Amino acid sequence: MKPSSSRFPDNAAAALANPRLRAALDTLPGGLVAQRRAAVAAVPEFEALREAARAIRDATLDDLASHLEAFETKAISMGSKVHWASDASEACRIVLDICRAARARLVVKGKSMVSEEIGLNAHLEAEGLEVVESDLGEYIIQKRGETPSHIIAPAIHLTEADVAADFRAYHTHLPADRRLDTPQSLVAEARNVLRQKFLAADVGITGANFLVAETGSSIIVTNEGNGDLAQTLPRVHIVVATIDKVVPTLTEAMTLLRVLARSATGQDMTAYTTLATGPRRPGDLDGPEQSHIVLIDNGRSEMLASDMRDALRCIRCGACMNHCPVYNAIGGHAYGWVYPGPIGAVLTPSLLGIVETSHLPNASTFCGSCETVCPVKIPLVSLMRTWRERAKQQRLETWPARALSKLWISTATRPALYHLLARVAVAIGGALGRRKGRFSSLPFARGWLAHRELPAPQGRTFQQLWRETERGVPR
Amino acid sequence: MSRDAILTRVRAAGAMTPKRATPPLAAPPSLTTSGDAAIARFRTMAAAKGITIIDAPARDAVPQAIASILSSTEIETRQIRLNDPAMTKFDWRASSLSIELGAAEPQDVMALSTARAAVAETGTLLLASGAENPATLALLPETHAIVIDAMNIVGTFEDALTILRTHYGESLPRAVNLISGASRTGDIGGRIVHGAHGPHRLIVIIVANEIRAPQPAP
Ligand code: SF4
Numbered sequence: 001m002k003p004s005s006s007r008f009p010d011n012a013a014a015a016l017a018n019p020r021l022r023a024a025l026d027t028l029p030g031g032l033v034a035q036r037r038a039a040v041a042a043v044p045e046f047e048a049l050r051e052a053a054r055a056i057r058d059a060t061l062d063d064l065a066s067h068l069e070a071f072e073t074k075a076i077s078m079g080s081k082v083h084w085a086s087d088a089s090e091a092c093r094i095v096l097d098i099c100r101a102a103r104a105r106l107v108v109k110g111k112s113m114v115s116e117e118i119g120l121n122a123h124l125e126a127e128g129l130e131v132v133e134s135d136l137g138e139y140i141i142q143k144r145g146e147t148p149s150h151i152i153a154p155a156i157h158l159t160e161a162d163v164a165a166d167f168r169a170y171h172t173h174l175p176a177d178r179r180l181d182t183p184q185s186l187v188a189e190a191r192n193v194l195r196q197k198f199l200a201a202d203v204g205i206t207g208a209n210f211l212v213a214e215t216g217s218s219i220i221v222t223n224e225g226n227g228d229l230a231q232t233l234p235r236v237h238i239v240v241a242t243i244d245k246v247v248p249t250l251t252e253a254m255t256l257l258r259v260l261a262r263s264a265t266g267q268d269m270t271a272y273t274t275l276a277t278g279p280r281r282p283g284d285l286d287g288p289e290q291s292h293i294v295l296i297d298n299g300r301s302e303m304l305a306s307d308m309r310d311a312l313r314c315i316r317c318g319a320c321m322n323h324c325p326v327y328n329a330i331g332g333h334a335y336g337w338v339y340p341g342p343i344g345a346v347l348t349p350s351l352l353g354i355v356e357t358s359h360l361p362n363a364s365t366f367c368g369s370c371e372t373v374c375p376v377k378i379p380l381v382s383l384m385r386t387w388r389e390r391a392k393q394q395r396l397e398t399w400p401a402r403a404l405s406k407l408w409i410s411t412a413t414r415p416a417l418y419h420l421l422a423r424v425a426v427a428i429g430g431a432l433g434r435r436k437g438r439f440s441s442l443p444f445a446r447g448w449l450a451h452r453e454l455p456a457p458q459g460r461t462f463q464q465l466w467r468e469t470e471r472g473v474p475r
Numbered sequence: 476m477s478r479d480a481i482l483t484r485v486r487a488a489g490a491m492t493p494k495r496a497t498p499p500l501a502a503p504p505s506l507t508t509s510g511d512a513a514i515a516r517f518r519t520m521a522a523a524k525g526i527t528i529i530d531a532p533a534r535d536a537v538p539q540a541i542a543s544i545l546s547s548t549e550i551e552t553r554q555i556r557l558n559d560p561a562m563t564k565f566d567w568r569a570s571s572l573s574i575e576l577g578a579a580e581p582q583d584v585m586a587l588s589t590a591r592a593a594v595a596e597t598g599t600l601l602l603a604s605g606a607e608n609p610a611t612l613a614l615l616p617e618t619h620a621i622v623i624d625a626m627n628i629v630g631t632f633e634d635a636l637t638i639l640r641t642h643y644g645e646s647l648p649r650a651v652n653l654i655s656g657a658s659r660t661g662d663i664g665g666r667i668v669h670g671a672h673g674p675h676r677l678i679v680i681i682v683a684n685e686i687r688a689p690q691p692a693p
Contacts, residue, residue: 024664027664027665028661031665039677043503043506044503044505045503045504045505045506045627049502049503052498052500055495056500057499058487059494059495059496059497060495060496061489062489062492062493062495063489063494064489065482065489067570068481068482068485069482078646079645081668084476084477084481084485085476085477086477086480086481088476134672135662136653136660136662136663136671137660137662142662146512153662153665154662155662155663156665158664159664160663160664160666162663163663166529172587183663183664183666185666186681187660187663187668187670187671188670190671191670191671191672194672195504195581195672198672199581210565215645217647217649223658223659223660223661223671224658224659224660224662224671224672224673225614225671225672225673225674226671226672228610228613228614228650228652228673229614229615229673231650232610232611232614232650233611236509243481243485248497250639251500251633251636252497252500254633255500257632258503258506258632265661267655268520268596268597268655269597269599269653269655270655271524271655271656271657271658271659271673272652272653272658272673273599273652273653273655274651274652274653275647275650275651275653276649276650276652277646277647277648277649277651278610278649279647279649280649281605282651283605283606284604284605284606284609284649285558285577285578285606285609285611286578286579286604286609286611287604287610287649288583295481295489296577297477297481300479301482301484301485301488304484304485304488304489304492305487305488309488383510386493388658390660396647405520408592437682
């Protein structure tokens with residue numbers, strides 16, 4: 001997809017002014033926060049689990065090349081074909097070649113963020129393939145021509161009524177007078193439509209939450225079971241996964257699974273966690289005839305060599321966005337690319353470059369909630385700060401921001417001047433605000449004051465009060 | 476070739492830092508149970524996920540147990556898809572049920588599989604694909620019933636992996652399905668609805684009277 005991260009301020013302003021988006025965002029992220037809190041409270045050792053998860057991810061990344069080779073060897077011995085792609089276009093070409101060799105016409109997909117990142121659907125469709133997303137949220141937004149607004153709840157920005165209207169518009173083969181006024185009726189309709197696609201598909205494409213070197217398996221985690229159908233019914237199964245997804249052993253994968261669902265939805269396990277290892281075996285009555293795994297770099301090896309390595313620990317649970325006040329206010333689309341929220345503010349500049357994405361690290365109050373909940377303890381705040389500094393070094397801030405920070409530096413580093421200005425400002429502010437004791441409008445701060453008031457200063461600065469008293473204690 | 480280029484870049488990046496070790500892992504004590512406590516926890520956790528649990532005194536009593544649950548629910552079928560010889564050998568007709576052998580077909584209403592293990596920690600069933608238990612049984616029909624011998628109910632995922640390794644050694648079956656409830660989605664307005672793509676309903680039959688096999692060495 002074409003990124004629009006450079007227009008973040010406009011995107012965010014539009015999101016804030018959209019009442020339907022507000023209505024949708026009012027419920028779900030907050031609900032996920034409460035569910036996570038309950039799930040974490042139920043496991044007294046959760047902090048130790050987070051620490052273990054962080055350590056597993058760090059140790060794996062330290063020796064990633066060996067684990068990737070071990071995974072490849074084992075996966076091949078279990079009958080999978082392993083492909084390597086340096087970038088998005090190579091990955092798309094590999095998948096297209098597999099589809100062509102299989103004479104495929106219909107491709108059904110499980111949820112995969114990396115396929116969004118590499119623009120896989122558009123690439124396959126341009127070559128004449130029909131591509132159907134099967135995760136319900138992904139299906140809804142695919143039909144709308146939108147991108148996911150959340151990594152685990154892609155249609156979080158839509159209400160029930162939005163979906164009902166869409167289904168009436170797309171499923172024109174169904175009776176026009178059918179009732180679609182409950183979530184149950186909407187789910188049932190999508191199930192029937194998509195079941196036909198599953199049964200007819202030639203190729204199933206899924207992502208992977210983890211790749212297990214010990215067994216050569218991919219692991220997918222879903223609640224709907226759509227990924228399972230996608231990797232069981234079609235003749236050909238293709239896994240697309242970035243190189244950072246590898247985990248050395250099944251036991252370590254289990255520790256990561258213990259923190260993943262709890263952090264994501266507050267479930268201790270999602271309905272389906274599935275290990276897929278190679279194609280159908282002799283004697284098997286179902287399963288794909290071919291199993292392909294496409295290992296994609298697309299910027300990960302550069303991140304590994306950079307000071308953004310910690311971000312590669314991410315297991316894509318979405319907790320950081322659920323807990324982010326900025327995400328909760330503007331939703332995911334404003335971030336302008338595939339990964340929203342705090343992890344998006346770190347990943348997107350890493351993958352697309354800071355020039356086009358310099359606003360994203362500013363999409364944070366630095367409250368630190370994201371770090372406190374991240375199951376693999378990624379220091380999201382300091383990584384965002386690093387990007388802010390880099391944007392500054394490259395002089396990518398807007399001119400008012402640059403002018404203000406220059407002004408600030410030149411006063412804050414001259415104590416005498418600073419005190420003088422502070423005294424003047426506080427005296428004027430105190431005189432003007434004396435009657436009401438607060439300001440509800442000020443030049444240059446109309447937006448900020450639209451929803452709050454600023455208490456008026458009392459007329460003297462702290463420094464003055466300090467001097468007039470004996471070190472703060474009245475004489 | 477991209478493979479070598481990627482591995483060279485990754486190896487160069489890895490060489491920049493010392494290798495950190497992974498501390499030894501064990502299941503958290505609060506999630507660990509064994510024996511009867513594991514069976515009790517499994518019941519609680521599975522029930523909390525909306526799984527219907529019924530008991531059968533022995534495997535040959537499973538058809539009768541299923542017949543009675545079918546008559547007490549709205550599931551309208553007397554026909555069950557299954558392929559496990561350990562289950563097909565029983566007299567299903569005596570319970571007024573008919574069975575179809577093979578993998579699941581799109582029109583099947585109900586299927587039956589046998590689980591390799593069940594995990595008390597989260598109320599999860601572990602199914603291994605193969606000729607006896609095709610993976611589609613757990614995915615296509617609206618109702619899925621799973622037989623689990625009480626002796627295969629273990630405390631933690633680590634215990635379940637031990638069972639898996641005992642059975643399959645180095646080579647896992649094509650699919651290992653960890654199932655923790657019926658198919659569900661929260662993608663429409665954030666409300667949970669069951670039966671998104673897979674089964675609407677999950678029934679677990681705990682078979683009491685199977686002799687406890689010697690536990691695999693830890
Ligand atoms: S950064 Fe942490 S909290 Fe955010 S999605 Fe990744 S693992 Fe989850």
